[in-house]
Amino acid sequence: MQIISCSNYDQLSQKLANQIAQEVKHLLKMRKKCVLVVPTGSSPRGLYEALIPLLKDVDLANLHIVSLDEYYPMKKTSPHSYFQEIYTLLLEPLHRANPTFRFDHAYIPNGEAPDPFKECEQFDQKIYRLGGLDIVVLGLGVNGHIAFNEPGSRLEETTRLVQIAQSTKQSNSRFFEHKDEVPKRAITLGLKTIVSAQNIYVIVTGESKNTIINKIMNLAEPTSAIPASYLLHHKSVFWYINEHDIHLKTALA
Ligand code: GLP
Numbered sequence: 001m002q003i004i005s006c007s008n009y010d011q012l013s014q015k016l017a018n019q020i021a022q023e024v025k026h027l028l029k030m031r032k033k034c035v036l037v038v039p040t041g042s043s044p045r046g047l048y049e050a051l052i053p054l055l056k057d058v059d060l061a062n063l064h065i066v067s068l069d070e071y072y073p074m075k076k077t078s079p080h081s082y083f084q085e086i087y088t089l090l091l092e093p094l095h096r097a098n099p100t101f102r103f104d105h106a107y108i109p110n111g112e113a114p115d116p117f118k119e120c121e122q123f124d125q126k127i128y129r130l131g132g133l134d135i136v137v138l139g140l141g142v143n144g145h146i147a148f149n150e151p152g153s154r155l156e157e158t159t160r161l162v163q164i165a166q167s168t169k170q171s172n173s174r175f176f177e178h179k180d181e182v183p184k185r186a187i188t189l190g191l192k193t194i195v196s197a198q199n200i201y202v203i204v205t206g207e208s209k210n211t212i213i214n215k216i217m218n219l220a221e222p223t224s225a226i227p228a229s230y231l232l233h234h235k236s237v238f239w240y241i242n243e244h245d246i247h248l249k250t251a252l253a
Pocket of ligand 1 (some may be wrong): 070
């Protein structure tokens, strides 16, 4: 496990973008394929902005981008859908900067699927057919969730339909005009799938994450009460910490 301390959000975004661009290029060259998993939310916005120019002159025909989660039910055309978010902030600008990136190499759980259980099963099959995950980028929920793996999630779970925790609904309500519009369920990649990745990068930014990240870093053992704590045992996890917002009190910092 490594902690990458960054003095502010812009530096964090740029440092992480450099790292991911380098890795994507390396995998495309050496393995002829790269599967990159990305989050939504406010944390990765700077990363996407910094990453796109770095991938401008690379042949991206074999880059696959998987999105971690989507509200359910949710129309793709809704401004609240993660589909719109990832499309607008990453897929579309990436394709505009570099047309070798193919939209049919983007995979987002379908919030409109008539049978969500089947959708989850098919999503796992897609990941399996891609040959697994190379790079996973994560944001961190205030309650320690990753993707929509809320407290109580187990390490053996794969893609599934979940209930969104009350505290997450409250935190996500900032994106909605009315509280009753905030979705109650979502489709999410499971912890089993996430920890199967070769490399994991967690973006920790925003003062609201101070308490949870300190809890995680000072845990003796992972606990399902804090799903992100399962990352502590991963062989290659990098915590990108925005020191402007976060004050780590741990021997590791
Ligand atoms: C959301 C998403 C997560 C995201 C997290 C943090 O509920 N499901 O994938 O990482 O919360 O969001 P933010 O980066 O806006 O703090």
